[in-house]
Amino acid sequence: MAEGLRERKKRQTRQYISDVATGLFVERGFDAVTVAEIAEAANVSVNTVYNYFPTKEDLFFDRSAGMVDRLARWVRGRPEGESAAAAVLRELREEVEAVSPRVGLLSGYAAFMKVIEEAPALRSRLWALAQEVQANLEEVLREETGAPADDELPHLMAGQIGWIHGTVIAVIGREMVKGREPREVSREVLTLLDDIEDLLSERVLNYAVREAA
């Protein structure tokens, strides 16, 4: 069988708890909502909530789970002749130009980001996620360039590229929380991306160019 009853129920329960929690968080803020309230609203016990989610913060970031390898994916999938930084800049431009929710360009997300902005615990968690994204990227860069373990360059490059991504996402978040329109923000962030590319060195822009297969 593809999926038994047990698996299905688990997935549903997990999703439901996460949805209920996110709803409450967006409505009243992260700190103002108690795990006990979430449990009650989701018709489960507090312990069940903790069975699915290690911490309260995880309830909020459940959806962003697939984001930890975003940069690694983008770089791995870049076409022949393109550098790592260029790949990330291109993918970011594509997402921004498409006014994609994946980079936070969606009216509904303003409330979502406001919750993060107001809860230090969530900001910390977001930073930890960014660190993971960067670590995964560094790993890819090490593989692709075959750099020795004591070479700091992949670390530095992952830092620069991670900074690009982080800055863009942060600026989008900041502007969206201000209540701006996604399209308008998209336009502005495209020029921000130009500014960012302008202040990167050739060294960074040409690191890890994908060789011909």
Place this chain on the structure above:
Amino acid sequence: MAEGLRERKKRQTRQYISDVATGLFVERGFDAVTVAEIAEAANVSVNTVYNYFPTKEDLFFDRSAGMVDRLARWVRGRPEGESAAAAVLRELREEVEAVSPRVGLLSGYAAFMKVIEEAPALRSRLWALAQEVQANLEEVLREETGAPADDELPHLMAGQIGWIHGTVIAVIGREMVKGREPREVSREVLTLLDDIEDLLSERVLNYAVREAA
């Protein structure tokens, strides 16, 4: 009078609590030490601890209080003809070359940093501090360049310069925790600083050059 009995006792008590706490943290790790234990070891009540320190993390970072304006200070104090990034690189080189405890180059600090490395709560706090450092730098850059409020360039430049500082401090910490000798780490970090300077663009290296008085 310059300082009454009350003020003196407060300062002493505060210092004593912080010292006792740091000692316990270094000895047994951040999470393994309870605030109640700290209070008992310092001969005060738990409430008194909280009178002086808002959170448990603040007990640990009490010493690092003067660090939030480090970059702002460095940039503000740079000589005529020097850019913001150049000033930070120069100051960093000076501290590293001097094997200064201010950048973590001291055998005793290895244990200190190990505590941070092992406690997520402390790493978050350290990141928050770095954010403050960067925000203060951005403010200075805005003042000095007279950039309009909607100009993102000071934000980007503060990001790049903050990244330089953060990377150097992080690498020092990582190497010291490995048990390396301060002198040895100092030497390696000097070459790291060269690598970092090499991958920065002229645009960054020449931003906010101090004009002649």
Place this chain on the structure above:
DNA sequence: TGAAAATTTGCAACGACTCCAAGTTTTCAT
């Protein structure tokens, strides 16, 4: 010296989180 101001303390309570020992439900071989 004695009342006002500041500090310390104990106590109760809240919320996140963990551990553990029952229940309950789902699975699956028979």
Place this chain on the structure above:
DNA sequence: ATGAAAACTTGGAGTCGTTGCAAATTTTCA
């Protein structure tokens, strides 16, 4: 189908960080 095994849920008790409050205690200063 069915009954034991495995997986999931639950309640309860407890730890720890943190806050609020009112009762001491200490320091200040007129």
